[in-house]
Amino acid sequence: DAPLLQADNIRTGFATARGQLRAVDGVSITVAAGETLGIVGESGSGKSVLGRTIMGLLEKGPAIDITGTVTFAGRDLASMKKSEMKHFWGPEVAMVFQDPMTSLNPFKRIGTHITESLRFHLGMKKDAARDRAAELLSMVGIPEAKRRLDQFPHELSGGMRQRVVIAMALACEPKLLIADEPTTALDVTVQKQILDLLASLNDSLNMAVILISHDLGVVSGRSDRVAVMYAGSVMETAATEEIFSRPRHPYTEALMAAIPRLEHPTHTVLQTIPGGLPDMTKPMVGCRFAARCKYAQEKCLTDDPELASGATGDRTSGAHEFACHFPVDTPEGMAALVANEE
Numbered sequence: 001d002a003p004l005l006q007a008d009n010i011r012t013g014f015a016t017a018r019g020q021l022r023a024v025d026g027v028s029i030t031v032a033a034g035e036t037l038g039i040v041g042e043s044g045s046g047k048s049v050l051g052r053t054i055m056g057l058l059e060k061g062p063a064i065d066i067t068g069t070v071t072f073a074g075r076d077l078a079s080m081k082k083s084e085m086k087h088f089w090g091p092e093v094a095m096v097f098q099d100p101m102t103s104l105n106p107f108k109r110i111g112t113h114i115t116e117s118l119r120f121h122l123g124m125k126k127d128a129a130r131d132r133a134a135e136l137l138s139m140v141g142i143p144e145a146k147r148r149l150d151q152f153p154h155e156l157s158g159g160m161r162q163r164v165v166i167a168m169a170l171a172c173e174p175k176l177l178i179a180d181e182p183t184t185a186l187d188v189t190v191q192k193q194i195l196d197l198l199a200s201l202n203d204s205l206n207m208a209v210i211l212i213s214h215d216l217g218v219v220s221g222r223s224d225r226v227a228v229m230y231a232g233s234v235m236e237t238a239a240t241e242e243i244f245s246r247p248r249h250p251y252t253e254a255l256m257a258a259i260p261r262l263e264h265p266t267h268t269v270l271q272t273i274p275g276g277l278p279d280m281t282k283p284m285v286g287c288r289f290a291a292r293c294k295y296a297q298e299k300c301l302t303d304d305p306e307l308a309s310g311a312t313g314d315r316t317s318g319a320h321e322f323a324c325h326f327p328v329d330t331p332e333g334m335a336a337l338v339a340n341e342e
């Protein structure tokens with residue numbers, strides 16, 4: 001079966017005064033129908049730009065250079081006209097951002113946000129759309145849904161607003177939901193509720209989800225597969241259980257070490273790995289993680305490791321792939337570690 005989403009060799013560059021910043025530098029991902037893919041990385045790793053590129057939200061032009069292909073349900077996104085994109089956003093793919101106010105108009109009632117989409121995409125009549133909007137609000141766990149329809153965004157808490165945004169995203173029953181740091185602005189208890197909500201919707205609607213987070217703990221229990229991004233590139237990808245039980249990339253290993261052990265890992269600060277991202281306006285020579293890697297050897301400074309599965313070279317979508325010359329938990333990795341400790 002062809003995957004629902006297939007993004008091949010995506011490169012997204014932004015023109016800056018210092019040259020082109022390669023925010024996404026050759027990323028390929030696939031998402032099957034109903035699957036949840038977690039994309040994890042520090043701020044600046046390119047995960048949000050990747051999400052927006054896949055959505056077709058970034059417009060190619062003098063300031064933005066985009067190459068690579070995105071195929072969704074067998075259709076090439078680049079070939080879609082603007083008028084077609086209007087029917088792509090909503091019924092096919094929807095997106096939830098970190099700040100619910102990005103998607104809400106402060107002067108518009110909650111109900112109107114949802115009914116507009118129902119009427120535009122599904123041609124629903126006013127009353128039917130209103131009933132459906134109330135249904136959607138209940139579905140995302142908003143009590144007294146009917147009464148909420150007439151309220152304005154500022155009358156709701158941050159968590160409730162994010163639920164409204166999710167209800168809006170679900171209005172047209174998209175095949176794929178891209179959630180970019182959907183809970184980062186919320187407190188820990190509400191975070192968990194919203195993440196559980198997304199997971200249950202993924203189950204009950206068989207809707208594929210791309211869950212983007214800086215927090216490995218957030219995606220851990222809620223993704224089928226995880227892709228770890230660093231400096232615009234995927235460092236490692238595997239089934240969630242596999243990546244957690246046997247990380248192969250030193251960056252993934254470092255991220256895991258940053259997860260608090262004793263409590264539920266909902267609040268991980270990835271910035272505990274010393275050092276910062278490389279200058280992404282300069283050509284990348286060697287491994288982009290080398291400056292922060294405790295396994296780095298000379299080879300790492302000259303050869304950019306390719307994303308591949310270590311043992312067999314098998315490149316099916318379920319494979320465990322990593323981009324490293326001295327992977328963790330291998331004789332080469334051990335030898336590199338010993339060499340560096342001497």
Ligand code: SF4
Pocket residue numbers: 249250251287288289290291293294295296297300305323324325326327336
């Ligand atoms: Fe570290 Fe080298 Fe692997 Fe890069 S290729 S992650 S520098 S060991």
Ligand code: MG
Pocket residue numbers: 047048180181
């Ligand atoms: Mg982001």
